[in-house]
Structure formats: structure tokens, C-alpha cells
Amino acid sequence: MQQLITEGLKKILYTKNECLLSTSSATGLMEACVRNLIKDDEKALFFTVGAFGDRWHKIGVSNGKNSEKQSVEWGGVITPEFAQEILEKDKYAVVFIQANETSTGVYNPIDKVIPIIKDHGALACVDATSSMAGVKLEVDKLGVDVCLASVQKCFTIPPGLALCSISQAAIEKTSQVKNRGLYFDFEEMLKKNKSHQTPSTPPIPQMRALESQIDHILNKEGLENRFERHAKLAKRTQEWAKSLGFEMFPTNEKYYSNTVSTMRNSINIDISKMLSTLVSKGYRIVNGYGSLKDKTFRIGHMGEIFLEDLNKMLKVLSEIVEGLK
Ligand SMILES: Cc1ncc(COP(=O)(O)O)c(C=O)c1O
Numbered sequence: 001m002q003q004l005i006t007e008g009l010k011k012i013l014y015t016k017n018e019c020l021l022s023t024s025s026a027t028g029l030m031e032a033c034v035r036n037l038i039k040d041d042e043k044a045l046f047f048t049v050g051a052f053g054d055r056w057h058k059i060g061v062s063n064g065k066n067s068e069k070q071s072v073e074w075g076g077v078i079t080p081e082f083a084q085e086i087l088e089k090d091k092y093a094v095v096f097i098q099a100n101e102t103s104t105g106v107y108n109p110i111d112k113v114i115p116i117i118k119d120h121g122a123l124a125c126v127d128a129t130s131s132m133a134g135v136k137l138e139v140d141k142l143g144v145d146v147c148l149a150s151v152q153k154c155f156t157i158p159p160g161l162a163l164c165s166i167s168q169a170a171i172e173k174t175s176q177v178k179n180r181g182l183y184f185d186f187e188e189m190l191k192k193n194k195s196h197q198t199p200s201t202p203p204i205p206q207m208r209a210l211e212s213q214i215d216h217i218l219n220k221e222g223l224e225n226r227f228e229r230h231a232k233l234a235k236r237t238q239e240w241a242k243s244l245g246f247e248m249f250p251t252n253e254k255y256y257s258n259t260v261s262t263m264r265n266s267i268n269i270d271i272s273k274m275l276s277t278l279v280s281k282g283y284r285i286v287n288g289y290g291s292l293k294d295k296t297f298r299i300g301h302m303g304e305i306f307l308e309d310l311n312k313m314l315k316v317l318s319e320i321v322e323g324l325k
Pocket residue numbers: 025026027028052098100101102103127128129130150
């Protein structure tokens with residue numbers, strides 16, 4: 001079962017790199033990258049554009065690693081120019097970045113930023129938690145060293161499992177790093193992966209579900225169709241927002257996420273009321289993240305959501321919004 005999952009994941013990520021399963025959620029693999037890839041005398045760089053980037057930096061700091069954070073105002077992205085400017089200034093062994101930042105609904109231009117990171121000789125770790133299997137990310141073409149996600153987002157599996165690809169360079173680096181801990185030691189995971197096992201007890205129900213879902217993604221829906229469907233869901237949500245007078249939160253439409261749309265409360269309605277009324281009608285979308293609560297709201301359109309489902313929900317939501325104006 002594990003072999004079918006990891007072989008399938010290689011196709012989803014367009015990679016020949018080894019793929020691993022972690023008996024944790026994505027945060028576990030974010031911690032694994034920090035513990036396995038940064039030596040004591042090295043510096044790591046965390047690019048952050050929202051809450052999950054901030055969290056990765058916090059993981060770096062709390063593991064005692066020399067962790068520098070470079071952020072932009074929420075709603076913005078790490079542009080290639082910004083990445084170049086920062087990377088010119090200092091030497092970093094590893095750079096961490098989100099593909100999709102779920103708290104703000106932006107998608108970083110990683111296709112341009114990763115090559116810049118690699119040109120500067122650093123390992124590149126990408127958190128694709130809320131976009132893997134929903135947005136195309138070509139690991140080998142870009143040179144991503146670790147690309148990770150959990151299964152409860154675009155894979156639509158109950159939570160409790162995470163997965164990643166890992167490059168040869170990252171594998172070699174792991175062997176040079178001391179005090180990697182036990183539960184998230186890449187070497188242990190790699191050793192067990194050879195016999196298609198995990199070092200600790202795995203959540204078998206999630207694995208069975210993931211095996212079946214990967215088969216569906218690759219052999220029934222098809223990867224390109226799946227990516228296109230997500231792009232259409234995003235476009236539809238953006239049009240809906242515009243028609244009701246909500247501005248999108250990301251500062252540039254080039255970076256709107258295909259998996260989660262974040263809207264500003266530009267028409268100043270009671271967002272909490274809007275959300276609770278929607279729940280009473282059988283649908284759930286979420287408030288803005290952290291300090292963005294009531295100033296923004298988010299619609300997740302990833303995984304097994306189809307245009308008809310989204311349209312039904314948006315119709316109900318439109319009526320609620322009109323009633324609150
Ligand atoms: C971009 C991103 N990174 C990391 C995480 C943390 O994932 P998990 O809850 O699976 O640990 C999330 C969760 O929503 C996320 O959206």
C-alpha cells in the first residue's frame with residue numbers, strides 16, 4: 001500500500017525523488033525539515049507571507065536553529081526581486097517557503113523564486129499543504145528539495161498523515177546534521193521506506209483512503225483535469241465576490257490562490273452572522289485568519305468540490321449577504 005502511495009505521489013509531484021509518508025500532520029514534516037536540514041553553524045531563511053510562514057519560522061526558533069524571517073505585508077507574496085535582494089545579502093543553508101498561504105489566499109510565484117534560491121546554493125523546502133494535488137508543482141523542474149503536505153486539504157482524506165518528496169541533496173545533508181530527534185528523523189523514515197513502512201505505527205485507514213484517492217486523481221479524474229477544475233473554481237469564486245462588491249484580499253490578481261479565496265469585507269457586513277447563517281443552511285466557509293477575523297473571510301474550494309457544489313453554496317451565500325447589507 002505504501003509503495004502505491006509513494007509511487008503515485010511521484011507522479012503528482014513530477015519527480016523522481018524519493019517520497020515519504022509521515023505519521024503526523026504537515027506540521028510534523030515542517031518540523032522534520034528544520035531538525036534534519038540545518039546544522040548548528042548554519043543559518044536558515046524563512047520567507048513568510050502569512051500565518052503558516054510565521055509558524056515555520058517559529059518551528060525554526062523553537063528548535064534552537066539560527067532562523068531569519070523575511071516577510072511581506074499580508075496579502076502580498078515573495079516576489080523574485082525580493083527573494084534575490086534578500087539572498088544576495090547573506091549565506092543561507094536552507095530556505096523555507098509556502099506555495100499556497102492558506103491564511104491569506106495567495107500563491108507565491110515559486111516557479112520563479114525556487115530557481116533563485118537554488119542559484120544561491122541553498123536547499124529549498126516548500127510547504128504545499130493547501131495546494132498539493134490541486135495546483136501543478138513540478139518538483140524536479142524547479143529543483144525543490146523537500147515538498148510537503150498533509151492529506152486533509154486537496155487530497156480530501158481524513159487528517160492524520162503527511163507526505164513529502166525529498167531530494168538526494170537533502171538526504172545527504174540529513175546525514176551531516178546532529179540531534180535530529182527520533183520521531184521526525186528523515187534517516188529513520190528513509191530506512192523504513194525501503195521496505196514500504198514508517199518508523200512508527202501508521203494510521204492505516206488514512207493510508208487506505210489515500211491509496212484509493214491517488215488512484216482516483218491519477219487514473220480517473222486525471223491530474224491536468226484536476227488542476228484545471230481548481231482554477232475554474234477559483235475564477236468562479238472571484239467573479240462571485242466581485243458581483244457582490246467584495247474585493248479580493250491578495251494585492252495582485254496574478255497571485256490569487258486556486259484553492260482558497262480570501263475576500264475583504266469591503267461592504268462592511270457582519271461576517272460572523274453571515275457564517276453562522278450559512279452553517280444553519282448546511283454549508284461552512286471560514287472567517288479571516290487571526291487578526292484578519294471579520295475583516296476578511298475565506299472560501300475553500302479544493303479537493304472534491306465541483307462547480308455545481310460551489311454554485312449551490314454561492315447562491316445561498318448571496319441571499320444571506322443581500323439580507324445583511
Ligand atoms: C499552508 C499550511 N501549512 C501548514 C499547515 C499545517 O498543517 P497541519 O494542520 O496538517 O499540520 C496548514 C494547515 O492548514 C496550512 O494551510
